[in-house]
Amino acid sequence: YSCKNTIHLQYVNGKKKKTIKNIHCLSVFIFLCLNSQGVRKSYREVIDVSWGDPHRAGVKPLSFVRQVLAACLYPQLMDGDKLMVDVKQRAQRLLETCAGGSVGSYSDTAGIPQIIQSVSEYILRRDGGVPCHPENIYITPGSQWALTVTNILKVLVNSEASPRTGVLIPVPCHSTTIVSLTALGAVAVPYYLSEERGWALEVEMLQQALDSAKGVCNPVALYIINPGNPAGNYVQSRKCIQEVIHFAAEKKLFLLADEVYQDCVYGKESEFVSYKRALAEIGAPLSDTVELASFHTASKGLMGECGLRAGYVELVNLDPAVMKYIDNLFSNSCPVLGQVALDVMVNPPQPGDPSYPLYLKHIRASLAENVRRVEEVINSFPSFSCQSLEGGAFAFPRVFLPPKAIEKAKAGLQPDTFYCMRLLEEAGLLFSPGTEYGQMEGTYHIRFCIMTPTDTMEEILKRLSTFHKQFMREFILFASATERETK
Amino acid sequence: YSCKNTIHLQYVNGKKKKTIKNIHCLSVFIFLCLNSQGVRKSYREVIDVSWGDPHRAGVKPLSFVRQVLAACLYPQLMDGDKLMVDVKQRAQRLLETCAGGSVGSYSDTAGIPQIIQSVSEYILRRDGGVPCHPENIYITPGSQWALTVTNILKVLVNSEASPRTGVLIPVPCHSTTIVSLTALGAVAVPYYLSEERGWALEVEMLQQALDSAKGVCNPVALYIINPGNPAGNYVQSRKCIQEVIHFAAEKKLFLLADEVYQDCVYGKESEFVSYKRALAEIGAPLSDTVELASFHTASKGLMGECGLRAGYVELVNLDPAVMKYIDNLFSNSCPVLGQVALDVMVNPPQPGDPSYPLYLKHIRASLAENVRRVEEVINSFPSFSCQSLEGGAFAFPRVFLPPKAIEKAKAGLQPDTFYCMRLLEEAGLLFSPGTEYGQMEGTYHIRFCIMTPTDTMEEILKRLSTFHKQFMREFILFASATERETK
Structure with missing residues (x-):
């Protein structure tokens, strides 16, 4: 993520990475708020919604967590009456799971057994009783791709194979995904999501991707992201998931299911169905044979605790011999406080608990209003097209840029990068251009996180609207002026 | 560390790793406290001092941290008057360094710039003014070997080179070191520490190691641990360090200096001198050319916050082109709370600060008494020999086992593993055998962490003494009995 951020900075002001590295994002962007003559720009500070990092954007952490x-950390806090009884009970129970009763001691590399147990009970409830075995769960530190997915891929990818190992990945996709695959000696085989159908995954596109891999590599795994990311929006239906599973079974593909936004579904017709559940519902022989890894994290969703570096992976139908090898790969234990947060994530306060009313207030002050407003405002411009936001944390609208803007941009930049640069400089909004994630030839997009406080989102939409009108006017006027000149 | 622990468990009760994984160490060892008839043994619970994990052994965390x-985490705590003003000021200052003012947001992968700055100022003070550049410091998550050292080695080791890349490592050494080197395609070249001289590093042994590598591999790096670990004890003198640096310069070896116990020096004549400082004091041209990586962590020393997964590495004299590559390798950011702990580690309360008296009391209740008692009790047995404990966190005494014990052990186990198994079963003490770390042929050792509360150490020494007397008596009697029988 930081890497991505650095890339932003690089194209923003052309300074070298090394210089940029020590500059902190939001606060130091103030220098952008002055123009080259040192005159204040129209905004007081930059709003950075290029990350999936709700706290950075001003979302308050959940009090219970x-x-x-x-x-x-500081058990003396439990002596007074400042904390609710359910907070104290939870902390007490979790401390008892730590060696020496301290979150400062090492934990097992797979995670604290009682917390793994909590996670497995959560999965069982979530999946309507589909069995979940604690020994298939690994609690993992940090970012999904940097460690967790890579660990699984290490088992799947033979870096010396010829032809090389292929992994199907969606487009749009994070560039880190492709970098990681390449570093492992694998080939990323892109399958395009269907923007017109709200960034849906269509099995025909998977088949097209497989066809494209012929003679290039040997695809062994299929990476899917549900609810969608980086494009956000789409939540796969049970039918879609079952089709994907049948496809994976037929083609003998290992399923890597990135389900980190499973708690972020807003579409009225949408429901999160896990790949694990869908697989179980298909029944034997597929339910006993299709290999699946499902990822989740405390960094995303309602908690947004990115700084704690905690997640988990559940492995389904893996060969016991492979599991033993994976056991050795997960040699970096998750920070104990991250594990504590995972326990709360999978066991939030329930109705009747003393902390429940405040918790409910927090989670209700959530995204429904942002989702509604983003769709409303963005789609009020004919030069934007934003698919319905069913889930995830991002909007990824298409922007129809005037030909003259595209022409001007192409002197040095991708057109949507040019747009995002101008958006940052003139409106103080840090978005990502679609070009960072891959998009259909000739289409341009902008991407921003919708997990912000409501008033921040209003400010974002206000700045974006003002900027966009000016930008479009400039290049249409510029076009007219040029046309006049050439006449 | 967990891996090591699992190994212990494996030989303790012969259960499979998968079963063991979900059993938590100290608390569940209770089953060992019953013999096969279910009768209680002489101890109530197992004391696990096989890890360098002070909180696990009952050491209380530092309150200020x-x-x-x-x-x-919960800034509302600063509203009341429960916390000292210096605690509040520190927390306030650190929160201001976090994006969105929350420890739940992502940080730069190299670390929070202001905390890197704190670390660099600490190093500068520690080294008597030798300059320290923040851009050479990376804040890193988790265990040294699993990530940090491995990241540096990735740059040094060419897995396809012929002959292969060699790295000089001390013996005794953690087995994970050798595993990591092998996984990277490198060859571990052991140099033996001199037990008779208190586990000293002697340059002649480095030369012997280099000689042994001829025709086998091409050594490019020298890994040193100061203060010593896993053997503990030795703190290298300025003279020793300078000799090592000259040797490294002459042989063009990259220095990997594991200095994580720099705050743990108890020998009256001992002083911690960093490799960085010693290198600077040698002066040009060596001070500008010898490449050095120095490691430190919040897991060790007085804080012992293993669960937070935080450390740092300082890189000296690396080629800028290499630095750029390393920049990309450190792609896993340290948990933000771990970074906060590092800030406190390098800036503890000072005289005059409101939190200083309590802090001083905590750190005074430290290891001097344990060190004295361990040396006294262990060396009261002629069949033990414990080198003077100058620094580090471990005692690594040699044990002179009776021939009959060696003979009995060798049916299935290394003799010191056999001793440690019996020690665990009969006295409820979890130590490590020297055989796990490597030792001179025909010598046997036991290793245990000395970072425990004073009363725990008394209990450990009491149990060890009782067990050791019985064990020695058994095998000397056994010897007599066997001799009688054979007559």
Whole structure:
């Protein structure tokens, strides 16, 4: 993520990475708020919604999570009456799972057994009773791709194979995905999501991708992201998932299911169905044979605790011999406080618990209003097209740029990068251009996180609207002026 | 570390790793406290001092650290008057360095710039003014070997080179070191530490190691651990370090200096001198050319916050082109709370600060008494020999086992593993055998962490003494009995 951010910065002001590295994002962007003559621009500070990092964008952490964490760190806090009884009970229970009763001791590399147990019970409830075995769950530190997915891929990818190992990945996709695959000696085989159908995954596109791989590599795995990311929006239906599973079974593909936004579904018709559940519902022989890894994290969703570096992976139908090897790969234990947060994520306060009313207030102050407003405002411009936001944390609208803007941009930049640069300079909004993630030839997109406080989102939409009108006017006027000149 | 622990468990009760994985160490060892008839053994619970994990062994965390962490997590704590003003100021200052003012947001992968700055100022003070450049410091997550050292080695080791790349490592050494080197395609070239001289590093042994590598591999790096570990004990003198640096310069070896126990020096004549400082004091041209990576962490020393997964590495004299590559390797950011702990580690409370008296009390209740008692009790047995404990966190005494014990052990186990198994079963003490770390042929050792509360160490020494007397008596009697029978 930081890498991505650095890329942003690089094209923003052309400074070298090394210089940029020590500059902190939001606060130091102030220098952008002055123009080259040192005159203040129209905005007071840059709003950075290029990351999936709700706290950075001003979302408040969930009190229950933070209270439990603070009590675990400093148990003396439990002596007074400042903390609710359910906070104290939770912290007490979690401390008892730590060696020496301290979150400062090492934990097993796979995670604290009682927390793994909590996670497995959560999965069982989520999946309507489909069995979940704690020994198939690994609690993992940090970012999905940098460690967790890579660990699984290490098992799947033979870097010396000829032809090379292929992994099907969606487009749009994070560039880190492709970098990681390449570093492992694998080939990324892109399958395009269907923007017109709200960034849907269509099995025909998977087949097209497989066809494209012929003679290039040997595809062994299929990476899917549900709810969608980086394009956001789409939540796969049970029918879609079952089709994908049948496809994977037929083609003998290992399923890598990135399900980190499973708690972020807003579409009225949408429902999160896990790949694990869909697989179980298909029944034997597929339910006993299709290999699946499902990822989740405390960094995403309602908690947004990116700084704690905690997630988990559940492995389904893996050969016991492979599991033993994977056991050795997960040699970096998750920070204990991250594990504590995972426990709260899978066991939030329930109705009747003393902390429930505040928790409910927090999660209700959530995204429904942002989703509605983003769709409304963006789609009010004919030069934008935003698919319905069913889930995930991002909007990824298409922008129809005037030909003159495209022409001007292409002197040095991709057109949507040019747009995002201008958006940053003139409106103080840090978005990502679609070109960073891959998009259909000739289409341009902008991407931004919708997990912000409501008033921040209003400010974002106001700045974006003002900027966009000016930008479009400039290049249409510029076009007219040029046309006049050439006449 | 967990891996090592699992190994212990494997030989303890012969159960499979998968079963063991979900059993938590100290608390569940209770089953060992019953003999095969279910009768209680002489101890109530197992004391596990096989790890360098002070909190696990009952050492209390430093209040100042925990208060700052709790305040960062739950800033409402700063509203009342429960926390000292310096705790609040520190937490406030650290929160201002976090994006969105939350420890839940992503940080730069190299670390939060202001915390890197704190670390660099600490190093500058520690080294008597030798310059330290923040851009040479990376804040890293988790265990040294699993990530940090491996990242540096990735740059040094060419897995396809012929002959292969060699790295000089001390013996005794953690087995994970050798595993990591092998996984990278490198060859571990052991140099033996001199037990008779208190586990000293002697340059002649480095030369012997280099000689042994001829025709086998091409050594490019020298890994040193100061203060010593896993053998503990030795703190290298300035003279020793300078000799090592001259040797490294002459042989063009990259120095990997594991200095994680730099705050743990107890020998009256001992002083920690960093490799960085010694290198600077040698002066040009060596001070500008010898390449060095120095490692430190919040897991060790007085803080012992293993669960937070935080450390740093400082790189000296690396080629800028290499630095750029390393920049990309450190792609896993350290948990933000771990970074907060590092800030406190390098900036503990000072005289005059409100938190100083309690802090001083904590750190005074430290290891001097344990060190004295361990040396006294262990060396009261002629069949033990414990080198003077100058620094580090471990005692690594040699044990002179009776021939009959060696003979009995060798049916299935290394003799010191056999001793440690019996020690665990009969006295409820979890130590490590020297055989896990490598030792001179025909010598046997046991290893245990000395970072425990004073009363725990008394209990450990009491159990060890009782067990050791019985064990020695058994095998000397056994010898007599066998001799009688054979007559």
